[in-house]
Structures are given as structure tokens and as C-alpha cells.
Amino acid sequence: MPEARGGTKSSHWRRCLVVITAVLLLVVIAVLVIVAVRQNRPTPPNLKFGIVLDAGSSHTGLFIYQWLAEKMNDTGVVRQRDSCSVKGPGISSYWADVEQAGLSLRDCLNEAKRSIPVEQHRETPVFLGATAGMRLLRSQNSSQAEKLLQAVEAFIHSYPFDFQGAQIVTGADEGAFGWITINYLMGNFLQDMAGPHETVGALDLGGASTQITFVPDGEIESLDNSMHFRLYGKNYEMYTHSYLCYGKDQALKMFLQKLGVSANGTVFNPCFNEGYEKSINVSNFFTSPCTPMPPWTTHQTLRVIGTGNSHQCRDHVRQIFNQSSCAWNQCSFNGVYQPHVWGKYGAISAFYFVMKFFNMDKEKVSLDEVKVAVDKFCSTPWDQAKNEYKIKEKYLSENCFSGHYVLILLVDGYNFTSSTWNNIQFMKKIGGSDAGWTLGYMLNRTNMIPAELPRPKPMSKASYLSVMIIFSLLSFCWSSVCLYSGGRFADRDRRIWRRDLI
Numbered sequence: 001m002p003e004a005r006g007g008t009k010s011s012h013w014r015r016c017l018v019v020i021t022a023v024l025l026l027v028v029i030a031v032l033v034i035v036a037v038r039q040n041r042p043t044p045p046n047l048k049f050g051i052v053l054d055a056g057s058s059h060t061g062l063f064i065y066q067w068l069a070e071k072m073n074d075t076g077v078v079r080q081r082d083s084c085s086v087k088g089p090g091i092s093s094y095w096a097d098v099e100q101a102g103l104s105l106r107d108c109l110n111e112a113k114r115s116i117p118v119e120q121h122r123e124t125p126v127f128l129g130a131t132a133g134m135r136l137l138r139s140q141n142s143s144q145a146e147k148l149l150q151a152v153e154a155f156i157h158s159y160p161f162d163f164q165g166a167q168i169v170t171g172a173d174e175g176a177f178g179w180i181t182i183n184y185l186m187g188n189f190l191q192d193m194a195g196p197h198e199t200v201g202a203l204d205l206g207g208a209s210t211q212i213t214f215v216p217d218g219e220i221e222s223l224d225n226s227m228h229f230r231l232y233g234k235n236y237e238m239y240t241h242s243y244l245c246y247g248k249d250q251a252l253k254m255f256l257q258k259l260g261v262s263a264n265g266t267v268f269n270p271c272f273n274e275g276y277e278k279s280i281n282v283s284n285f286f287t288s289p290c291t292p293m294p295p296w297t298t299h300q301t302l303r304v305i306g307t308g309n310s311h312q313c314r315d316h317v318r319q320i321f322n323q324s325s326c327a328w329n330q331c332s333f334n335g336v337y338q339p340h341v342w343g344k345y346g347a348i349s350a351f352y353f354v355m356k357f358f359n360m361d362k363e364k365v366s367l368d369e370v371k372v373a374v375d376k377f378c379s380t381p382w383d384q385a386k387n388e389y390k391i392k393e394k395y396l397s398e399n400c401f402s403g404h405y406v407l408i409l410l411v412d413g414y415n416f417t418s419s420t421w422n423n424i425q426f427m428k429k430i431g432g433s434d435a436g437w438t439l440g441y442m443l444n445r446t447n448m449i450p451a452e453l454p455r456p457k458p459m460s461k462a463s464y465l466s467v468m469i470i471f472s473l474l475s476f477c478w479s480s481v482c483l484y485s486g487g488r489f490a491d492r493d494r495r496i497w498r499r500d501l502i
């Protein structure tokens with residue numbers, strides 16, 4: 001009988017132990033859940049901002065970027081927060097009245113002030129990069145270009161931001177930073193990608209220059225066209241070239257210059273729709289170094305009349321590309337070295353605008369389909385085209401030329417073919433951020449792309465604590481189970497031993 005009482009007592013205590021352990025377990029789990037919820041409560045993010053002004057030849061755009069301070073060196077964390085299109089022409093057009101160049105930026109800078117929290121203004125870097133319009137102005141009149149940049153700088157300095165100065169970006173940098181932007185936004189620098197060949201090339205068509213940048217599949221023969229980058233622990237040998245004067249606005253002028261003019265000052269233009277007419281003032285029109293005054297300037301005003309003939313248009317556009325000599329193994333045009341194009345490409349800026357107009361910016365559209373669409377538009381009478389498309393008259397009137405120009409530049413110039421055409425993706429944005437050189441430029445100026453992969457961060461305090469508690473808890477449970485089963489075995493053994501004794 002006493003033994004039976006002892007057995008009841010010990011099983012009672014065992015039950016008590018199990019209940020206490022269960023309660024303790026519940027309490028610890030509840031504490032853990034509370035800690036986890038508190039730790040993960042959204043705290044105000046430590047957002048940083050940066051502004052880049054893209055002072056292009058035709059217009060200026062302002063881009064605001066944002067990122068989390070603690071993640072600044074990680075891949076793919078900088079995103080576009082906002083953008084603003086400056087009213088009026090590009091800053092180089094204000095060469096005769098430089099103060100106006102700065103003032104033209106006022107509305108967009110004010111918008112940037114509203115978009116970024118006031119307490120962040122002082123530490124927000126602002127960069128202004130000017131491209132081909134300013135390169136051309138500098139080549140014509142360097143002191144005027146300098147004055148213009150100084151006036152723009154003085155104006156931006158009146159804002160509460162951390163202004164880093166206005167610079168004329170080189171053609172090579174414009175190409176390289178466009179390439180960095182596209183690959184950064186596409187996440188191509190991530191470590192798990194197969195290798196440097198997984199990057200996409202960048203094709204940028206501006207108003208005054210155009211850039212081609214890619215990682216070729218062999219050696220780069222010309223040092224002038226080669227750029228080396230080490231990004232996130234990988235080396236990239238890039239080919240890049242910027243063709244000054246081959247942006248679509250300057251190319252149109254070079255093309256017009258090559259057309260013949262009749263005795264009464266009429267120019268028949270096969271790249272304008274039939275029925276379209278416009279007058280041009282010769283001394284205002286042929287002002288850039290790309291188009292020195294043509295020999296037939298006995299006329300002050302020219303009457304340009306569209307004839308909408310694709311065949312003739314193509315022939316004339318081809319004349320601005322010199323294919324006659326190449327001192328390298330392979331060239332694009334004008335004797336410029338270019339390795340053969342391969343892999344995928346992102347075509348941005350005016351490449352996109354032009355293809356979008358023809359509705360040819362979709363994937364899997366063939367080169368022939370694009371040619372058909374361009375020809376069809378060119379043969380549309382001007383009045384009909386105006387009724388059909390409600391876009392800016394300047395763009396509409398130039399689109400027959402622009403369509404042919406894009407085709408000839410990519411096919412005859414860069415040597416894309418029917419089979420490589422589909423490797424080009426015409427794009428404006430990647431995941432909400434504009435695809436242009438500005439983001440790559442800011443990442444570079446703020447050292448936000450490290451040469452080596454950032455080392456994995458140590459565990460946060462909260463995670464460390466949670467892991468410690470979970471492991472202690474598991475050990476505790478494990479030992480309890482062991483003790484409990486140990487006790488049961490010992491009881492059983494004692495019972496067997498006693499029975500044996502009896």
C-alpha cells in the first residue's frame with residue numbers, strides 16, 4: 001500500500017512538472033511573439049535622396065532618387081522617387097542669355113524642394129550633367145560654354161541642397177553610365193548571375209549625340225573605345241563610343257544639308273510627308289559644328305517641301321554615314337572601330353520614342369515589320385497624318401526621317417541584322433525608374449557601387465536574441481524530456497529490481 005501511494009505521488013509530481021513546463025513554454029512563446037512584433041514594428045525609414053539634372057541638347061530633365069541609408073552599397077536599392085521635365089529648350093540654347101539657363105530650372109528645383117523632406121535638403125547632393133548640346137557649344141565657344149555653366153551653378157547654389165557642381169559629361173561617360181543604369185535596374189550585377197556576359201548593352205539616341213556601349217565577346221582593339229569597371233567583385237571590359245552630331249536632331253540637319261536646293265530656294269525632302277511644308281532660316285538653322293554653313297546659302301530662307309518617298313529618303317539618309325574606310329578589323333561607320341554586336345541591348349531615349357510612335361517597341365517585332373511600318377507612315381499624306389496622330393507637330397513631322405534614321409543607324413551603322421534585331425529591347429523605364437545615364441552617374445559620383453561585394457552584415461541584436469532564446473528553449477525542452485523519460489526508466493527499473501528481489 002505505501003508503495004502504491006508513492007507511485008501516485010510521483011505520477012502526480014510528473015503531471016505537475018509537465019503542466020509547469022507547458023505553461024513556461026507558452027509564456028516564453030508569448031514573450032518571443034511580443035518581442036518579435038515590437039522589433040518588426042515599422043520604424044521611420046532612414047531615407048536618403050539625390051538629384052541629377054540631365055541637361056540634354058533638346059531639354060533638361062530633373063530626376064530625384066531615394067534609397068535606404070543603411071543599404072546604400074547593396075545592389076539595386078536606389079530607385080527613382082520623382083522626375084520633372086524642365087519647360088523650354090536645353091540649356092545650350094541659352095548661350096546668348098546665360099542667366100535664363102539657370103532660371104529655366106526654377107520650377108523643377110522648386111518641385112524637388114517640395115518632394116524631399118525639409119530636414120533632408122542640406123544633405124541631398126545635386127549634380128548637373130550636360131551632354132552633347134554643351135559639348136557642341138564648348139567646341140564652338142568654350143568661354144561662352146563656361147559662362148553658361150557658371151550661371152547655372154550660381155542659380156542652383158541658391159537652393160538649400162548640397163550642390164556638387166555642373167559638368168559637361170564626356171560621350172564615353174554618358175554611354176558607360178547609361179549601361180550601368182540599365183544593368184543596375186535590371187539587377188544584372190547580382191552575384192548569382194553567370195558572368196559578365198549576362199549584362200545587356202546600352203543604345204542611347206539623343207538629339208545631338210548617340211552612344212553604343214556593350215561588353216564584347218572578344219578583345220577590344222581600340223583603347224580609345226575601351227573602359228574598365230570593377231563592380232560588386234566582377235571585372236567588366238566595355239566597348240563604348242559616342243557619335244557627336246549623330247543624335248537625331250543634328251542628323252536631320254546634316255541630312256537636310258545634303259539635299260539639293262532649287263534656284264528659287266526650294267528643298268524637296270523625301271523624308272517629310274507629302275503636303276508638309278516649312279520655312280527655315282538658313283543662318284539660324286545651320287549653326288552647329290555638325291553643319292557648317294552649306295554652299296548654297298545665297299538664300300536666307302529655304303522652303304522645305306515634303307515628298308514622302310521612303311526609297312529616296314533611305315538613300316539620302318545613308319549619305320551621312322561614311323562606310324568607305326576602316327583601319328580596324330571591323331568598323332561601324334566613319335572609320336570608327338566597333339566589335340560585332342552580340343547579346344541583348346536596351347535602346348533608350350529617342351530610340352524608344354521613335355519605335356513607340358510606330359508601335360514597334362514590343363518584343364518579337366521583326367526588322368521587316370518595322371520597315372513596313374515606317375514606309376507606311378512616310379507615304380501617308382501630311383493632312384491625314386495630322387488627323388490620325390495627336391502628338392506635337394515637330395515630332396510628327398520628323399517621324400518619317402526619324403524612323404528611317406533609327407533603322408539605318410542600327411542596321412547599316414551598328415550592323416544589327418534581321419536575326420539580331422530581336423535582341424534590342426526599346427525601353428523607357430525599368431521598374432519605375434527612367435533608363436538613362438543619370439542614375440549610373442549619381443551611383444558613381446556618390447561611390448554607391450562598390451568594387452567588391454559588400455560583406456554579409458552581422459546578425460542584428462534582435463535576431464541574435466531570438467536565436468539565443470529559441471536555442472535555450474529547445475535545450476530546456478530537450479533536457480526536460482530526457483529527465484522525464486530518464487525518471488520513468490529509473491522507476492521501471494526499480495520496480496523490476498524490487499520484483500526480482502521478491
Ligand SMILES: O=c1[nH]cnc2c1ncn2[C@@H]1O[C@H](COP(=O)(O)OP(=O)(O)O)[C@@H](O)[C@H]1O
Nearest residue numbers: 056057058059131132206207208209247350353
Ligand atoms: O516624345 C518624344 N517624341 C519623340 N522624340 C522625343 C520625345 N521626347 C524627346 N525626344 C527626343 O529625344 C532626344 C533627346 O535628346 P537629348 O535632349 O537628351 O540630347 P542629347 O542626349 O544628345 O544631349 C531629342 O532628339 C528629342 O527631340
Ligand SMILES: [Ca+2]
Nearest residue numbers: 056131206349
Ligand atoms: Ca540624352
